[in-house]
Amino acid sequence: MKVPLLDLPGQYQALKSELNQVWFEVMSSAGFIGGARVKTLEEQVAQYCEVQHAVSCANGTDALMIIMRALGIGPGDEIITTPFTFWATVECITSVGATPVFVDIEPGTYNMNVSLVEAAITDRTKAIIPVHIFGQCVDMHRLMQIASERGLYVVEDACQAIGARHYGNMAGSMGTIAAFSFFPSKNLGGAGDGGIITTNDQALAARCRKIAGHGTSKKYFHDEFGQNSRLDALQAGILLVKLPHLDEWNEQRRTAAKSYGNLLEGCGLDLPEERPHNKATYHLYVVKAKSAAQAERLMGHLKDNDIGTALYYPLALHEQQAFTKNPGYVKPHLPVAQSCNERTFAIPCFPGITRDQVNYVVDVLESAL
Ligand SMILES: *Cc1c(COP(=O)(O)O)cnc(C)c1O
Secondary structure, three states: OOEOOOOHHHHHHHOHHHHHHHHHHHHHHOOOEOOHHHHHHHHHHHHHOOOOEEEEEOOHHHHHHHHHHHOOOOOOOEEEEOOOOOOHHHHHHHHOOOEEEEOOEOOOOOOEOHHHHHHHOOOOEEEEEOEOHHHOOOOHHHHHHHHHHHOOEEEEEOOOOOOOEEOOEEOOOOOOEEEEEOOOOOOOOOOOOOEEEEEOOHHHHHHHHHHHEOOEEEOOEEOOOOOEOOOEHHHHHHHHHHHHHHHHHHHHHHHHHHHHHHHHOOOOOEOOOOOOOEEOOOOOEEEEOOOHHHHHHHHHHHHHOOEOOEEOOOOOHHHOHHHHOOOOOOOOOOHHHHHHOOOEEEEOOOOOOOHHHHHHHHHHHHHHO
């Protein structure tokens, strides 16, 4: 049996006629940039995420970078974030000349350990970037209390968490502002790059829109230096076809995750822990081996049996060469994040995965254990 890590061709087959229709309509209208589809997508994503405003852009990384600029973050500012995430989270901080300050993660959820945040705040701290890793929300309830007491912005990196809930609140609706990615493999993915920013702050939304569009409020008149970050009409059209299916797809991921939780309990691997007030989207179902050697052996066994798997993430961000090559770099001590290096790997958990496929993955893993 073959079980990929994610089945995008299967998703295309299921929605083929609608997706092809978008392609032909956009091609024949030649309205490639902007237009009704982009506007409708922004409205529908705002509604879906339960926020007032959504501003589309070229990708999730840009969404984060535009947010940094819109908040006026720059050299001298410190931004508190997690070392266990995709590199873009930290790139947005360094791209504006600010300094990332990493706090360690908690075992089980792999999310920022919010109880460590207060100790990391200094006079220079401007914002906190929690990342809802693998689709489970950070303890935003506590984090927002800390941030409001200290007057800090909270930028949700919700790129893996569209549709996730925390005490009933939607990911991307709880912080000052949030970033989402429509990278093809994300829970809501386009046929290329795409991203969106969500917020309830109208002025901030307007600033993001201006920065994403060359600092323009009137065509060919520029109040400031912005950038070019646009979502294509084609991507917007494809995302509009997929959005109505997102809840069902996330439910299917949750069902698979629940089965893994039941079937793999006691197998000797650390399984993901969903906190009671959270509803996670299981962008990835990540298990943690006892050692790097064990992870390598298990992943080899999965691959030999046609099962997709990959390390998420092989190396914590504070240990990446981009930092460590600087002679003055003082590596923070983040033992939980470091304990994940080469040890945490994903097993298939995607919309449409069958019961048989889940059982097969479990059998193969258990025979290797
Ligand atoms: C995917 C992702 C991003 C970046 O999104 P792109 O659309 O690939 O630029 C940022 N942060 C996290 C946590 C992500 O998973």
